[in-house]
Amino acid sequence: MTQDVESREVELEVHGKKRLFDVDDPVLPKWIDENALESGGFPYKKKMKGDEYDEELSKLQAELVKVQFWLQATGKRVMALFEGRDAAGKGGAIAASSGHMNPRLARVVALSKPNDREQGQWYFQRYIAQFPTSGEFVLFDRSWYNRAGVEPVMGFCTPQQYEDFLVQAPQLERIIVHEGIFFFKFYLDIGREMQLKRFHDRRHDPLKIWKLSSMDLAALTKWHDYSEKRDRMLKETHSDFAPWTVVLANDKRRARLNLIRHMLQALDYDGKDEDAIGKSDDKIIGSGPGFLK
Numbered sequence: 001m002t003q004d005v006e007s008r009e010v011e012l013e014v015h016g017k018k019r020l021f022d023v024d025d026p027v028l029p030k031w032i033d034e035n036a037l038e039s040g041g042f043p044y045k046k047k048m049k050g051d052e053y054d055e056e057l058s059k060l061q062a063e064l065v066k067v068q069f070w071l072q073a074t075g076k077r078v079m080a081l082f083e084g085r086d087a088a089g090k091g092g093a094i095a096a097s098s099g100h101m102n103p104r105l106a107r108v109v110a111l112s113k114p115n116d117r118e119q120g121q122w123y124f125q126r127y128i129a130q131f132p133t134s135g136e137f138v139l140f141d142r143s144w145y146n147r148a149g150v151e152p153v154m155g156f157c158t159p160q161q162y163e164d165f166l167v168q169a170p171q172l173e174r175i176i177v178h179e180g181i182f183f184f185k186f187y188l189d190i191g192r193e194m195q196l197k198r199f200h201d202r203r204h205d206p207l208k209i210w211k212l213s214s215m216d217l218a219a220l221t222k223w224h225d226y227s228e229k230r231d232r233m234l235k236e237t238h239s240d241f242a243p244w245t246v247v248l249a250n251d252k253r254r255a256r257l258n259l260i261r262h263m264l265q266a267l268d269y270d271g272k273d274e275d276a277i278g279k280s281d282d283k284i285i286g287s288g289p290g291f292l293k
Contacts, residue, residue: 012192012223023200023220042191043284044283047253048251057257059276061100063277064100068101068102068106070269073270077135078138079132079184080186083149083186084188084249086215087190087199087202087211089252089255094108097256101137106139111127123144152229166237170239173239173241176242185243186245187230187244187245191250234292238287244288246285255284258284265277
């Protein structure tokens, strides 16, 4: 079967050194392999063990089931946005969060590019149509924040549209919270070597190749552009009523556990078990733009 992923060899500057990275080379470069986990200031030298992760995740997923019963009984609504760099682990975090909830009331939204009709609408309009109804838990795999990152970096919106978005997004989110929706915004951050490692893994795994797009490869040389847009997005759209929660996600297991804990800690649901939830790891998860500095 022919893959539609473009071959790409690029020269990258990482930690002040110029490096060649070829996603098609079946051998992962040593400089990536040795530095991936601790890249981007990640605080751990080893990944969390699988057995420990499975045990903790099972407890947290049981709490999420309680949350769903509570939502059904009270009619309350929850909405969570998952943003981050390409290959940051957004999809896996969403799957871990929603995996044992009733799919009729826990819905994942991953919108494709807007069609002709949607392009003529107010930018936020097609997202608003996906907001939760009574008793529903909605998880966005990327959201309206495409306009704060991917679109301006790749030239898919005008500079004025980008500036307008940064003004309008907090206004919309104030309304969301005022409406009584429990609203979470997660930004998953990874180091550059970890991103390259995951791109390489996807390229050479027949079960993951679909995750690697031409857009991913086009973004290889735009790391600093994405960093600038990330920093401004966090600064301009972090607020007391709709804060950004930043998660260091080089270790997917730790990232998933901590973002689920964060949601559970914020919800006052029936039968809440604080011991099962445990404590958040403040080395992994924090609030707003200051956490990345």
